[in-house]
Amino acid sequence: MSTVIPDRAGLDAELDAAREAVARASSSLVDLEGHPGYGLLRPGGFTGVSARRRDETLATVAELHRDLALYRRAVAAAADARGARGRPSGDELAAAYEALHGESVTVTEEVVPLQRRGLLGPTSEVTRTSADALLARMTAAFDAATRVVADVAAVWEAVAAQLGPADRALDALRAEATALPEATADVARWSERLEALRATVLTDPLAHTGTTTPVPAAALAEIDAGLAEARAALREARALRAGLDERVAALTARVDALVTVESAAEAVAGEVARLVVAVPGLPTPRRRAPGLRAAVRDAHAAARAGRWDEASAGFAAASEDLDAATAQAEADRAVLGGLLDRRAELRGRLGALRAKAGARGRSEDLALDALHTRARDLLWSAPCDLAAATVAVRAYQRGLEEGT
Secondary structure (H helix, E strand, O other): OOOOOOOHHHHHHHHHHHHHHHHHHHHHHHHHHHOHHHHOOOOOOOOHHHHHHHHHHHHHHHHHHHHHHHHHHHHHHHHHHHOOOOOOOHHHHHHHHHHHHOOOEEEEEEEOOHHHOOOOOOOEEEEEEOHHHHHHHHHHHHHHHHHHHHHHHHHHHHHHHHHHHHHHHHHHHHHHHHHOOOOOOOHHHHHHHHHHHHHHHHOOHHHHOOOOOOOOHHHHHHHHHHHHHHHHHHHHHHHHHHOHHHHHHHHHHHHHHHHHHHHHHHHHHHHHHHHEOOOOOOOOOOOOHHHHHHHHHHHHHHHHOOOHHHHHHHHHHHHHHHHHHHHHHHHHHHHHHHHHHHHHHHHHHHHHHHHHHHHOOOOOOHHHHHHHHHHHHHHOOOOEOHHHHHHHHHHHHHHHHHOO
16 A cells, blocks of 8 residues: 655645644653652652552653653654755655654664574664654653642642641640740650651552552541640640649638638537537548648749749649549538538437427326436437437327327
8 A cells, every 4th residue: 555645735734734743742841840740759768559559650751761762853854854855855745744754753762682683684773763653652641640640739739638737736736846945845746646647658659559548547636636735734834834823822722722621621520529429431531722722832942943844844833733622521520510411400309399399288207207308318419329219209109199
């Protein structure tokens, strides 16, 4: 089948198209190498599938430059064969066409090893292709390279989006720690953890293509929580420094109030010990105020020494312990005071029952009087056996009711 050579106008159009292809391919290669994703394909740093595909892509781009140079030379050869005359000859048109479409481009030339040569065989092997095939190969190679570059850039952008809030929180923590250098915020530790989390993805980004959340959510949540806690501690330290005297004064006043409550509980305990027979399980009031006063002093000393984290923790613990100690002292006083209230209530009830007996004309009832004497002796003895007194008052009440 004979080859149809285009006329001058057709060949000139093909030459123009080839020159345009050279310009566009050159521009596209510049854009590819200027893409942020291409800049990430630096030697080293990548592992796994990303390392392999990075090496392949860098080799592909190098081949693209070589092939583009070969294609440019083929187009130049076609233009030279066509010549500058307005009416080129048929041979010139055929030569130009062959330069564009024939297998006129030498891709490789390799020396044939001696052991593979025949006596009259060639000393080298030449691989040829056409400019058309070269352009098609360049197009496929460019598409493959751009996919890798775009995928790498997409993963980096996804990581940046996921870690952006944590990065900003770390920057804020660093700024706050700089403003309060005496506090012991471990900025370096959180920075290292964040970078390690980033590296788990970015050392092999192509293993994480196709997802907008490549960073493990649980690990990121842990870092977010830690940064928030560290910043809260710094804010607490800053607030503590600004209101140290007020904080100490408030806690000291609470310790003084605890002394009052504990003293009252001890006083009630002393009254119960004197007036009521011991009951199993009764609380024994304790003096926690002296220890808590010392804790407040220690926290204050830590603050004056610039150990804000220690001071903050000390004040917080003292505040919690004051709440607990005050609640316990009030509970102890209520339980112990309940025994004295029970004794007074039984005395009052016995008096009311005695008055009722008189109103019913039973003041001289010897049996009823004996029940009253028994209950009265128990209630007015010290210490009082409340259990026995309760039984005695009920017995007196039953005797009064039965004799009605």
